[in-house]
Amino acid sequence: MAFESLSERLQEIFKKLRGKGKLTEKDIKEAMREVKVALLEADVNFKVVKDFINSVTEKALGQEVMESLTPGQQVIKIVNDELIALMGSTQSRLNIGNKVPAVIMMVGLQGSGKTTACGKLANLLKKQGKNPLLVACDVVRPAAIKQLQVVGANVNVPVFTMGDKANPVDIAKASIDYAKSHNSDVIIIDTAGRLHIDEELMEELVNIKRAVQPDEILLVVDAMTGQDAVNVASSFNERLDITGVILTKLDGDTRGGAA
Ligand SMILES: Nc1nc2c(ncn2[C@@H]2O[C@H](COP(=O)(O)OP(=O)(O)O)[C@@H](O)[C@H]2O)c(=O)[nH]1
Ligand SMILES: [Mg+2]
Known part of the structure; x- marks a missing residue:
């Protein structure tokens, strides 16, 4: 499924970010480029992707992130938060559990x-x-x-x-x-x-x-x-x-x- 491979791609990108101690602007831009390609290949609308990347990049390049001890984690969190905002913030899970079966x-x-x-x-x-x-x-x-x-x-x-x-x-x-x-x-x-x-x-x-x-x-x-x-x-x-x-x-x- 499209979303499956998208999430795998994102995990790969995140792994690279996490592995870095300090992040430069170049690191972030490079990661965002990869996120952009992953989203486009998952068939997300171009305009949606563009807005998404702009918003994430702006936040990721903010002072607090760049100067924090764990910039990689911060960027990942921003991408995740924005993705949730994009896809709808209420996750619908199946309502099963109490009854067997x-x-x-x-x-x-x-x-x-x-x-x-x-x-x-x-x-x-x-x-x-x-x-x-x-x-x-x-x-x-x-x-x-x-x-x-x-x-x-x-x-x-x-x-x-x-x-x-x-x-x-x-x-x-x-x-x-x-x-x-x-x-x-x-x-x-x-x-x-x-x-x-x-x-x-x-x-x-x-x-x-x-x-x-x-x-x-x-x-x-x-x-x-x-x-x-x-x-x-x-x-x-x-x-x-x-x-x-x-x-x-x-x-x-x-x-x-x-x-
Ligand atoms: N491309 C594509 N084909 C699908 C999808 N879901 C079902 N199909 C195809 O649509 C046809 C009808 O699907 P089926 O599950 O038998 O529908 P049912 O009559 O509601 O049970 C089959 O040829 C499936 O292979 C899907 O998500 N994508
Ligand atoms: Mg059937």
């Missing part, structure tokens, strides 16, 4: 990227020391279960399935017992989508929600949806009271067909 339900239109996001989320949770279980509740799309199994295998996370003849509500319920007996502390439910919002889909999702009381209901939205994303989000929110949104396909050019 915690339940995360993924919802969204067909093709929005739910199944893919399930894998990414499972991987992330695993890195945080969790023991996730993926649950195959999409029994509508023919190859959906197989797809989730491939996604799960890629990140080494088990997948709970009851095949495509079972009812999604029953699958979701059964997965909780399965998680308990297999030491999974968080389950990620992959649900079916539709091409358009329809009553049948919403009812299915509402029923799953009622059965498993998710801690988080994350709406997965394709970033290319554009303005219609707002309509999609409010329709899902009305019925399901979603707790978060995951924007997918921010990478690359997924636009196809008519330009």
Whole structure:
């Protein structure tokens, strides 16, 4: 992911700064140039990057920093503080923790990227020391279960399935017992989508929600949806009271067909 490699790049730049006792103006400018390149390569808007670098450079070149005992640390702190200000100062973390297993339900239109996001989320949770279980509740799309199994295998996370003849509500319920007996502390439910919002889909999702009381209901939205994303989000929110949104396909050019 773009942010992953950006943070790695920044760590490298910070390491160099930290290694220096005293910083010269040249050191700081050199580091800022590297930060700038890293941000641009992570596809951050040029004007945003320019303002960011100007603001950080100005602060970093201030007297207090240059004369402090740990100028490298000070500069790193400035970059971090400004980055937080830039990206939004409230970090949204998943609200899971008390209940075992915690339940995360993924919802969204067909093709929005739910199944893919399930894998990414499972991987992330695993890195945080969790023991996730993926649950195959999409029994509508023919190859959906197989797809989730491939996604799960890629990140080494088990997948709970009851095949495509079972009812999604029953699958979701059964997965909780399965998680308990297999030491999974968080389950990620992959649900079916539709091409358009329809009553049948919403009812299915509402029923799953009622059965498993998710801690988080994350709406997965394709970033290319554009303005219609707002309509999609409010329709899902009305019925399901979603707790978060995951924007997918921010990478690359997924636009196809008519330009
Ligand atoms: N480029 C790109 N493609 C994605 C992303 N997420 C999903 N896809 C692709 O979009 C298609 C639909 O994704 P899928 O996870 O099956 O969507 P679902 O129907 O909501 O489960 C697949 O071909 C995915 O590989 C993403 O973040 N970037
Ligand atoms: Mg899917």
